[in-house]
Amino acid sequence: MTMESPKTGILILAVVAVAAAAGGLLGWQIRQQPQTVPAAVGYGKPAGQDHLRATYDPIHFKPAIDTATDAQCLACHREVLDDKVRERSPAGISAAASKAWYQEVSTYAGEQDTFHRRHLVTPMAKELMNLRCTTCHQGNDPREEAPGSSATAMPQSTDAFTLRKQVNPETTCLKCHGQMNIEVMGLPSPWRESKDMFGNSCLTCHAAIRTQRHQVNYLKTEAIEAAGAKNADTCYGCHGGRSWYRIVYPYPRHAWDGMAPEVPDWAKDRPTESEARFRMTATVNPK
Template sequence: MKLEAQFIFFSLLFSMLMMAGNGAFAADGIKGNYEQARWHPIHFKPAIDDATDEQCLSCHQEILDRKVLKKSLAGVSSTATTAWYQTLSSYSGEQDTFHRRHLVTPLAKQVMDMKCNTCHQGSNPRQEAAIPPDHSNTDFTLRKAVNPDICLMCHGANPYKLMGLPSPWSESRNMFQGNCLLCHASIRTTRHQVNFLKADAIEEAGIKDSDVCFGCHGGRQWYRIPYPYPRHSWKGMAKEIPDWAKERPTLSEPRFQIKIKQAAK
């Protein structure tokens, strides 16, 4: 009850601060108090859904300022090795940090429109692991700072068997002239209908280099399983649904759906 009372108090306090600043995140007023900052309403629903990158970076700018070490702790130079994300032709330049590769690198700016809250949906102190561990609290569920499903959407395995390929794309690409659009010019043509990607830019880049497609569909695989993408209907789509797709949704998760701006009346 004590924690709940503190949360209510800080929520009311910082709501007043936000209103006083015309809705802006009044970071300057809490930078000296970490405990107050971590309970700010922007870290919780519903404020996190509308949080801007500017608001997030007012306290977390070091995320983008941070650079890759010139040398690893073992003494290996970053220029003498190839990072896994540098193995595809779609990435150019030196090694860069995780967050910068998703927000500010040339490839990120070209084909992505990711925001801080695309992945981060708050940081609730009440859902962190207890220190020291409380083994008696068997009902506690440790929450992830980022839902792994978000990562899986772009870093899952290549489902070559579902696609009817004889082997993984890296092995069979020559059979298809190294061109994903050789088949996908007429199959599943409604693609990338989410608000964190630039669909038109991806299509244009994919025509020039299939690594742009493969990069997010197996080329930068983190997981052994593919992501079960929703099946947006496309022109000429067969009425019969394959067994593996019968449980798939037909629209993306609501918060990732593209919002169409209504014309002013």
């Protein structure tokens, strides 16, 4: 290889000098940043806690997350309820004019809204559900976004959330966004096609079958029955009408009055009670 020409040498020197100056400047600017995140920015404790400490706040980890209230989470994460979707996408498409397949259930109402708001604060969410932050969020590990990956970090249970996700979809979303299990119900075809045969009501059968249902602290049991009696889409919405998944959720099979004593094969491995942390008898924190 030839020796560097003096010109290249000077160029390299200049680049190094500029980089060093920029680095110094940046470092200086970073040091000039306030060390606490103001509450108004969202992330950061109102009392004043630096960003890193807030990120690793024990509340994100077991066991503290089990007793966390919504108010505690919202003190730092207010934006999950305050943010609204854009009226128009950057490409100019109006939110009001775009309906997705999951918004075609007849119960869909109101303007386009965010995921969190549709589960926590919109009228239907409040009427039928009683979800909390910790119903879905069971932990968050900023280190690798993998549960249980560190021997020294605060303990996380390994099914608290799945890799790179902030929840465990199988134990949360799938409960309300799985397929309708038409095989076990003995329906001749998908609900959209067979509903007229059954008077377009789930209660044609479910007034007497699997009547011990929704006894969980994140659902409003009576309100669901009342709404479902008026419009089967209320039931269908959570049991196939908004199915993000191709699989069904293996619901617990609670004993009901008039139930046959023999257990069908498909139900042999099913639990007979809801998950412990959601039972009506479980201790629930205030919101």
